[in-house]
Structures are given as C-alpha cells and as structure tokens.
Amino acid sequence: MRVGSETGSVMDRRVVLHIGTMKTGTSFIQSVLGSNKADLAEAGVVFPGGFGVQARAVRDMLKLPRQPRRNRRRWGQLAEQVHAGDATAIFSMEFLSFAGEEQVPRLVEPFAGLDVRVVLTVRDQFRVLPAQWQTYTRNFGTDGWEDYLRHVQPSRMGSGRNTRAFRTFHRAQDIETILSRWSSVPGVSSVEVVTVPPSGAPREELWHRFCAAAGISGPDVSLDEVRDNESLGYASCDYLRRANVHLQDVAPRRYRKGMRPLASRVLVPLRAEETRPQLDQKAATYARTRNAEIRDLLTRGGHRLHGSLDDLPVPGDLTGYSTPITTPPHEQVLRAARAVWDDAASTVGVAEGSRPEGLDDLVADGTRLLRQANAWDG
Numbered sequence: 001m002r003v004g005s006e007t008g009s010v011m012d013r014r015v016v017l018h019i020g021t022m023k024t025g026t027s028f029i030q031s032v033l034g035s036n037k038a039d040l041a042e043a044g045v046v047f048p049g050g051f052g053v054q055a056r057a058v059r060d061m062l063k064l065p066r067q068p069r070r071n072r073r074r075w076g077q078l079a080e081q082v083h084a085g086d087a088t089a090i091f092s093m094e095f096l097s098f099a100g101e102e103q104v105p106r107l108v109e110p111f112a113g114l115d116v117r118v119v120l121t122v123r124d125q126f127r128v129l130p131a132q133w134q135t136y137t138r139n140f141g142t143d144g145w146e147d148y149l150r151h152v153q154p155s156r157m158g159s160g161r162n163t164r165a166f167r168t169f170h171r172a173q174d175i176e177t178i179l180s181r182w183s184s185v186p187g188v189s190s191v192e193v194v195t196v197p198p199s200g201a202p203r204e205e206l207w208h209r210f211c212a213a214a215g216i217s218g219p220d221v222s223l224d225e226v227r228d229n230e231s232l233g234y235a236s237c238d239y240l241r242r243a244n245v246h247l248q249d250v251a252p253r254r255y256r257k258g259m260r261p262l263a264s265r266v267l268v269p270l271r272a273e274e275t276r277p278q279l280d281q282k283a284a285t286y287a288r289t290r291n292a293e294i295r296d297l298l299t300r301g302g303h304r305l306h307g308s309l310d311d312l313p314v315p316g317d318l319t320g321y322s323t324p325i326t327t328p329p330h331e332q333v334l335r336a337a338r339a340v341w342d343d344a345a346s347t348v349g350v351a352e353g354s355r356p357e358g359l360d361d362l363v364a365d366g367t368r369l370l371r372q373a374n375a376w377d378g
Contacts, residue, residue, distance in 0.1 A: 002222045014115045015082055016214040017107075019182065020094030022172040023131035024121035024196050025206045027229040030092045032207055036221040043219040046087045048078045058093045061107055072106075079110030088216055097178050098171060108187040115189050118182045119213045120303075121206075122175060122294060123196040124312055125287040130277045132169050134232055137240040138263065140248065140255065141165065144241060145234070146325040149283040175294050179301060193298055195307030209306040233274025235332030236267040239340065239363070242333075246367035250376045258374035266343045267336060274332050277325075284321040288314050330359070337362045344369035 020026055033040065033047040040047065048054070057074035082089040097120070099107055108116055123131075133141075133148045143151060143165050151165035161167075183191050192213035197205045203223060211217065232240075240263075247255060279287060291312040298305055341355055341362055348369055356362045371377050 002220055013082075013086060014088040014117060014215060015111045016088065016090045016117050016119060016216075017096060018090065018092035018119045018121070018210070018214075019099075019178070020097035020172075021120065021122060021175065021178065022094045022097070023128050023135065024094075024123040026092060026094045026121065028206060028226065029121075029210055031226040031228075032221055032223065033090060033092060035225040036219065039221055040219050041087070043216065044087045045216050045219055046085065046089050048081050048089050048091065051092070054078070054091055054093050055095070058095045058107075062095060062098060062103060075107070076110055082111065082114065088214070090214060090216075094172075099181065101181055104181045104185050105187075108185055112187060116187055117213075117215060118188055118191045119194060119210065120175075120178065120182070120191060121194045121196060121210075122298075122312070124198070125173075125290040125294070126279065126284065126313070127199075128173060129279060129283060129287055131231075132172060133277065134237050136165060136168060137237045137244065138232075138259065140244050140252070141168075142241050142244045142248075144238065144327070145277045146280075146327075149279070149286075149325070153283070153286045173290075176297055179297065179303070183301070183303075191303050193303045193305050193307075195305070195309070195311035197307065198311055213304070213306045230264055230268045231271065232263060232267050233271040233328075233332070234277045235274045235328040236263075236270055236336045237277070238328045238333050239267070239336035242337075242359075242363045243340070243367050243370075246364060247370075247376075250371075254374065254376055258370065258376070262340065262343065262370075266339050270332075270336055270339065274336075275326075275328060277328075279321050280323045280325045281318050281321045282323075284318045288318065334359050334362070337366060341366040341369065344373045347373040 018026070018029060030051045034051055037047060049057070053074065057078055060071040060073070061075050063071050078091075096107065129149065129152070130145075132152075133143075133145060136143070136148065141148070141164070143163075148165050151163045152169040154161065154166075179191060179193075182188060194206070194209045194213045197209070207221070207223075211219065240259075292314045295309045295312050295314065298309065337359060338355065342352065344350075344366060345352065345355070350369060356365050
C-alpha cells in the first residue's frame, strides 16, 4: 500500500526532531522513514544516517558531559551532513525526549541557522500504561502488572517515587517537562504535537499526521515493508519479569542482544493465545486523570495539534474496569517458560527430558540455560 501526505510545501533546509515520547508509534514512523529513503529523497526529505546511527548519536549526547569531544562526534557529523544538503532532514529517536535541561540546547546548537521544528507524539494513557510495562519487563523489570501500576502512580505521601518502575515511566511520559524543555530553547522555531490515532484507525493515519507536523508533502511512501513494534502477550511479559529476577547481573547491552531476538522468535508467536493485561479502576482513574492533564496542557500551551484531543479520552464511567486485577493464567505463563527453556536447551544441547515441571524451577533453570546460550557469564 502506498500513501502520500496532505500537507503544504516542503520548506528547504528544515530540521525535524521527532523526539518521541516512547510507545507512541515511534517505531512505525522510523520504519516508514527507513524503508522509503528513495521516495522520500525525491520529495526533498532525508533521514540522515538511518535509525541506527541516529540512535547511537543520541545516546552519546545523553552521556555528556563525560568525554565531551567523543560523545559529540556522531551528532556533529550528522549536523554537518544536514548543513551540506538542501533537503528537509528528519531525526526520529524517542530517547531525545529524555534530554535534560542542559542537554536540549546542546542537541539543537549544531543546527544553528536552520529552521528546527520539534515533533512530539503523545498517546492515550490507557494504552500507554500496559505498553510501558511491557517495555519495563523487556528491560530487566521485575514488577508484576499490579505492582507496576501501583508503583507508577504518585502517592499522596510521595512513597514509591524511588522505584525503578516510577522513574522509568515518568522519565518517558512526563509530557509537561518534555514540552517545557524543548519549547524554551533558542533555535527551535516550533513544537508540534501529534496525537496517536485510536485503535482501529487506518494504518496510514499516523504517518499523515506526522507529515503535517513535520511540514512535508508529496512523499508517496509504501507501507508494505513497514514493521510495527512486535508486542508480547500478558503471560509472556509475566514470564520475563520472573526471569529477570535471575538476570540482574547481566550487562544491559548483552541482555538486550540476547533477549530481543529470543522474544521475537519464541514469545511473540504465543501472543494470539494469551490474554492482555487490564487496568483496574484505580489505574483507569489515573489514566483518565493523566489524559485530562495532557489535554489541558496542550490547550493552554498553544502548540499546534495534529490529530484530536478526543484521542486522549476522559471517560466518565469507569465501571467496566476490573477490581481486583486478574493475573495471567498460570498455564499460559508456564507455556511461555517451557518455550524459552526448550529454545535455550536446543541451543546448548540439553535433552528435553531434563526440563523441570514447576514454574519457579522452570524459570530458574531456563535462565541458567540462557546464560550458557548467550555466554552471559563469560
């Protein structure tokens, strides 16, 4: 399927910084940009370096002030490419939204003299909460779904703010702080906000909205090769958080290198047979409150909106949300654990007949095999 945008003309020598936030269709946008470079180039749009180079450059910049010359090199080289060209350059990397107050000006400074436009994508918090928990479990998180929901919600007494769940969620979803930092820095001409369309919307709708925010028109792109972020079912996420208890000492880069392909190869295929995590009334109330706060912020802030505030629903009736939270079916979690054990056992040459039966033993022995398969102890 090929789609185009419906916006005005391309402005020469514009820099578009798509800064996230996380879980807002960023992988989709990045995949469109990466798989349609030739068509985009014909329309005067470039994706400098591609996602991999941009991701490494942003990570380097976020490590400042350590080794300032080395860490600025990749980002500076990308900026030089933009200055040397005459096209609209798009950077799309959600970690840009993590930039602190001192880091944002450093990221914008190399593009001095160009029109720098920032695009922020935001999503319904009812959908963000389970998506962020999944990201958490895929990155060493050990909290079960209910514990995670309680930890990310600020309490009146301020307890829980020191948990990893709280810190990572609010770092990724603190829309107020992100908008404030990027709106106030000299060199940014505008901050455009895109709301992610609701479930069931045409697949190309988010791309059209992004194009409008970026100020580009004409790119007749194909979505046939575009990948959506592969999500896991409830039981597979619950398995991962159990396995992570045994893997806290593994280096993050080595963990991701082993676990990402494992999740795609072994756990993603189980998704169709697994349930999904559901919010209870307390979590739904929090999601509704956050949506209302974001809507108010966007209304008051004067940022140009692409989409609709209705994409951030504020329902009056929350009686449909369960209390208490239902845990994933034990058999489904056990099946995920068996699938991982079998995959790791085949890699290291362990006979299937030695597979443990109980869930706790299966998870523990499976992580032992994962360590061998990935040489995590070496």
